Amino acid sequence: MITFDDVVKVYPGGSTAVDHVSLELPTGKMTVLVGPSGCGKTTSLRMINRMISPTSGRVLIDGKDIAGQDEALLRRGIGYVIQSAGLFPHRTVLDNVATVPVLLGKTRREARTAALSLLERVGLSAEFAKRYPAQLSGGQQQRVGVARALAADPPIMLMDEPFSAVDPVVREGLHREFLRLQQDLGKTIAMVTHDIDEAIKLGDVVAIFRQGGKLAQVGTPQELLTAPADEFVAEFVGRDRGIRSLSFDSAAALPVADLPGTLALDEAGRPTGWLMESGQVLPTGGTFTAADSLRLVTDLAISSPVGIAVRVNEEGKADGVVRHHDLADYLAARRAS
Ligand SMILES: Nc1ncnc2c1ncn2[C@@H]1O[C@H](COP(=O)(O)OP(=O)(O)OP(=O)(O)O)[C@@H](O)[C@H]1O
Secondary structure: OEEEEEEEEEOOOOOEEEEEEEEEEOOOOEEEEEOOOOOOHHHHHHHHOOOOOOOEEEEEEOOEEHHHOOHHHHHHOEEEEEOOOOOOOOOOHHHHHHHHHHHOOOOHHHHHHHHHHHHHHOOOOHHHOOOOHHHOOHHHHHHHHHHHHHHOOOOEEEEEOOOOOOOHHHHHHHHHHHHHHHHHHOOEEEEEEOOHHHHHHHOOEEEEEEOOOEEEEEEOHHHHHHOOOOHHHHHHHOOOHHHHHHHHOEHHHOOOEOOOOOEEEOOOOOEEEEEOOOOOEEOOOOEEOOOOEHHHHHHHHHHOOOOEEEEEOOOOOEEEEEEHHHHHHHHHHHHHO
């Protein structure tokens, strides 16, 4: 666990970047620091690896004040990923990833083998290994940056706007891959972003900062969406927080009705469309499983040509439907209970 204990940072010249922040970043989880520009996120992040020292207060890792620890040793256990990936331009992708393990005492051969497998884990095939950073797209460079930070297998990762330099579609893909990777690796991660949607999507815990370096609220994404502490947080998490909070609710408990005769199925029982009175067959527009979220079911029910979302089992066979008015009743009953 990383602990900020009443931390203050005043830069020379008098600006208070971080103002009495107390925060816990749980081990093995992703904590996202988010807030408007200049509210002290990067300063806070850099206090974890002592690139910046607090003016007062303490930062502790597993209960030990890092101020008394050997800086090089401390940083060995902390990977660091930054926005522009910060790769060495004159080294190949493979050597970018393998350099730190070699410095830590691995043979070049061991380090390169490990680097290749790490590159694969972040979605880069062997053909990229020989290229130089300038021969990669922004998203590919970010992946190398993540692989490089992971190469020393640090228990802690600091990530400063790691996904912001790429377009929304690439970012979406990187998010998915990163979540999958984190599920396997269970690193303790502190990530800075100014994008609340990214914070809500990736964070196990989200710490919202406000101007002046103060914490506005700390909670799970669901807590922030359903119970914002004040107007600032409510405004910051955005207007459609009601619908977004449904992303965190499972469709498993949702009562389903029997399949209507208007749902066309193939021989394996998979839905193929809606049979309209006119004889036309309209696409179902997608299906859900019990493992999906209420947000997806709501979206399917609203966008379905007949106002009905179709549930399928793991083989893709239709096993029930949810009509949008039943969904509305379910949500209303849930709110009342
Ligand atoms: N080296 C420095 N000297 C003086 N002031 C600084 C220094 N670094 C940052 N600041 C100030 O401290 C405040 C917090 O900066 P910080 O970079 O931590 O914010 P941030 O939330 O990460 O911002 P952004 O989202 O724009 O990157 C800002 O007002 C900034 O101008």
